[in-house]
Amino acid sequence: MIRQFSQILLISLEKHIFINNLKYSTSALPRFSSEKYSIKRKNFGSLHDADLNYFRSLLSADRVITEESDVLPFNIDWIKNCRGQSKVVLKPKTTEEVSQILSYCNSKKLAVCPQGGNTGLVGGSVPVFDEIILHLGLMNKIISLDEISGALVCEAGCILENLDNHVREHNLIMPLDLGAKGSCHIGGNISTNAGGLRLLRYGNLHGSVLGIEAVKADGTIIDCLRTLKKDNTGYHLKHLFIGSEGTLGVVTKVAVHCPALPKAVTLGFFGVNCFENVLELYKSAKSSLGEILSAFEMADNGAISSTVENLKLSNPLGDFPFYVLIESSGSDEGHDNEKLNRFLTKEMETGHIIDGTVTSEPAKMRNIWNIRESIAGAGLVDGYVFKYDVSIPLQNYYDIVLLLRKRLGNKATRVYGYGHVGDGNIHINVTTPEYTKEVYEMLEPYIFEEVAKVRGSISAEHGVGFRKPQFIHYSKDETALHLMHGLKHFMDPNGILNPYKVLPD
Numbered sequence: 083m084i085r086q087f088s089q090i091l092l093i094s095l096e097k098h099i100f101i102n103n104l105k106y107s108t109s110a111l112p113r114f115s116s117e118k119y120s121i122k123r124k125n126f127g128s129l130h131d132a133d134l135n136y137f138r139s140l141l142s143a144d145r146v147i148t149e150e151s152d153v154l155p156f157n158i159d160w161i162k163n164c165r166g167q168s169k170v171v172l173k174p175k176t177t178e179e180v181s182q183i184l185s186y187c188n189s190k191k192l193a194v195c196p197q198g199g200n201t202g203l204v205g206g207s208v209p210v211f212d213e214i215i216l217h218l219g220l221m222n223k224i225i226s227l228d229e230i231s232g233a234l235v236c237e238a239g240c241i242l243e244n245l246d247n248h249v250r251e252h253n254l255i256m257p258l259d260l261g262a263k264g265s266c267h268i269g270g271n272i273s274t275n276a277g278g279l280r281l282l283r284y285g286n287l288h289g290s291v292l293g294i295e296a297v298k299a300d301g302t303i304i305d306c307l308r309t310l311k312k313d314n315t316g317y318h319l320k321h322l323f324i325g326s327e328g329t330l331g332v333v334t335k336v337a338v339h340c341p342a343l344p345k346a347v348t349l350g351f352f353g354v355n356c357f358e359n360v361l362e363l364y365k366s367a368k369s370s371l372g373e374i375l376s377a378f379e380m381a382d383n384g385a386i387s388s389t390v391e392n393l394k395l396s397n398p399l400g401d402f403p404f405y406v407l408i409e410s411s412g413s414d415e416g417h418d419n420e421k422l423n424r425f426l427t428k429e430m431e432t433g434h435i436i437d438g439t440v441t442s443e444p445a446k447m448r449n450i451w452n453i454r455e456s457i458a459g460a461g462l463v464d465g466y467v468f469k470y471d472v473s474i475p476l477q478n479y480y481d482i483v484l485l486l487r488k489r490l491g492n493k494a495t496r497v498y499g500y501g502h503v504g505d506g507n508i509h510i511n512v513t514t515p516e517y518t519k520e521v522y523e524m525l526e527p528y529i530f531e532e533v534a535k536v537r538g539s540i541s542a543e544h545g546v547g548f549r550k551p552q553f554i555h556y557s558k559d560e561t562a563l564h565l566m567h568g569l570k571h572f573m574d575p576n577g578i579l580n581p582y583k584v585l586p587d
């Protein structure tokens with residue numbers, strides 16, 4: 083039975099982000115990445131007092147962080163898997179400061195790790211050894227918003243949720259949305275080519291980003307900050323920075339196209355009996371809802387149970403093998419509801435939907451989204467999470483979860499899958515009481531081999547970062563890797579920008 087959404091008691095997403103930001107006690111500290119993954123330091127320069135004095139003269143002392151306990155959170159990634167050993171965090175406020183820092187570091191061969199909101203899930207945002215952390219958080223000004231074209235221009239350190247709140251006041255929305263929106267930066271989103279919950283409707287950032295200003299490793303400022311939808315004057319250089327994870331340049335300003343704020347949004351959360359029915363539902367949603375379909379997300383029972391048990395969220399539905407979240411966004415409530423009702427009636431009759439709840443009330447929609455968005459953090463409460471983010475053709479989409487459950491047996495606390503079905507992107511989480519090499523070796527490279535067998539991608543949206551360069555060949559052939567190395571060498575001949583990330587040695 084589809085019912086109106088009833089009271090759901092939820093803790094907010096901020097709360098689970100808070101869990102992660104608890105003061106680090108020494109016993110909770112992850113091991114250094116270099117030791118855990120046996121990495122050798124490359125031949126970069128080492129930081130001296132003279133370097134710190136230079137940075138202090140450039141930025142002022144309060145924007146050069148050297149106190150060990152203050153630097154620590156910048157050295158540890160969101161899932162507490164990777165830990166670097168940086169001695170300093172620099173906080174520039176302008177593009178010119180970024181340029182001067184990079185020019186100096188390049189001349190001294192000092193390695194640099196650009197960092198946004200540090201919500202990345204592949205270890206790309208934290209150093210591996212003593213790289214200087216370049217934190218963009220103080221570059222957070224909104225520069226302009228053209229309400230007619232929807233072009234937003236801002237600095238790279240703006241938090242995604244703040245931007246969304248700002249453009250909503252002008253009847254626009256950001257073209258991307260993700261669970262980390264309260265912390266991640268637009269510069270980080272662009273550098274990872276973040277996907278998220280609205281990709282089905284608005285496409286990825288290669289389409290939405292209109293222009294970029296970035297600083298190369300030698301300090302050169304590249305000005306591609308146009309707000310035009312069409313500009314075919316030669317190579318589309320902005321794309322070099324979208325998804326290059328801080329290895330080709332530091333993004334300092336961005337221009338993003340913001341779509342119109344939909345006037346009518348409705349969200350449904352449904353219980354489904356088997357994965358085949360999830361696919362049937364998706365097929366039907368595409369043809370029945372057409373242009374108003376804005377999200378189609380899936381979570382298996384294990385994913386929802388982890389939020390219910392670990393974060394004490396309440397599930398508005400009963401216990402089902404699979405859950406599907408469908409959002410429609412359009413401009414005419416009457417027209418959209420008519421379509422939606424026809425679709426829901428048909429899908430209840432066919433049995434693809436067993437139970438569900440539908441709402442258009444903003445607070446209730448937020449609560450449903452909260453369940454979905456909280457899955458990413460819920461597993462941390464079990465102790466340790468091995469996280470994978472892969473693209474798989476839809477007919478094989480869920481097989482990998484079943485394979486992993488069988489392979490790991492009782493070595494894992496939970497193995498579950500959830501993700502953006504509409505984009506063929508599944509997130510697989512394996513939780514254990516603590517990190518063990520035995521489980522790690524059962525998972526990698528096995529999972530990537532299985533993904534390669536069906537010509538999937540070993541990274542759908544989180545990127546390659548520090549954790550996957552040695553596996554990139556499962557998704558990129560030798561000629562593509564050769565070109566990537568060539569580009570890196572051209573853009574950053576000394577290799578100072580985010581070393582040990584993205585490219586295999």
Ligand SMILES: Cc1cc2nc3c(=O)[nH]c(=O)nc-3n(C[C@H](O)[C@H](O)[C@H](O)COP(=O)(O)OP(=O)(O)OC[C@H]3O[C@@H](n4cnc5c(N)ncnc54)[C@H](O)[C@@H]3O)c2cc1C
Nearest residue numbers: 198199200201202206261267269270271276277278328333
């Ligand atoms: C709860 C949760 C939910 C998430 N959901 C999604 C999701 O649905 N879809 C998705 O794609 N991702 C998701 N992520 C992953 C993450 O939020 C995204 O990758 C996000 O885009 C990272 O932004 P950030 O500002 O935190 O970047 P960081 O984590 O700080 O950095 C990520 C990478 O970008 C580089 N970088 C950051 N800023 C710059 C810059 N200005 N210039 C150059 N390089 C830079 C860093 O060096 C690093 O390699 C989620 C994460 C969490 C914790």
